[in-house]
């Protein structure tokens with residue numbers, strides 16, 4: 001039976017044994033979330049993550065700590081801005097008649 005170490009709100013930890021699914025990829029607690037970071041070919045990282053290690057970057061989109069760093073670097077470098085500009089088509093002035 002797998003065992004888990006769950007952090008508690010008071011700063012302590014709690015041992016939990018049972019079938020609660022995969023372990024978090026970054027610690028020993030239950031991995032309730034999966035990293036949704038795209039890694040190419042339509043796949044995502046899929047690292048199991050606990051509540052403390054899953055960072056929600058959009059509704060229902062979570063990144064693992066390692067990919068969160070990559071994402072922040074990408075965003076800080078203006079990557080998001082560039083992506084948005086690529087999505088919006090360049091408006092051509094309409095010529096009448």
Ligand SMILES: [Zn+2]
Pocket residue numbers: 024025026027028029049050051052053
């Ligand atoms: Zn964790």
Ligand SMILES: [Zn+2]
Pocket residue numbers: 035036037045046047063064066067
């Ligand atoms: Zn990841």
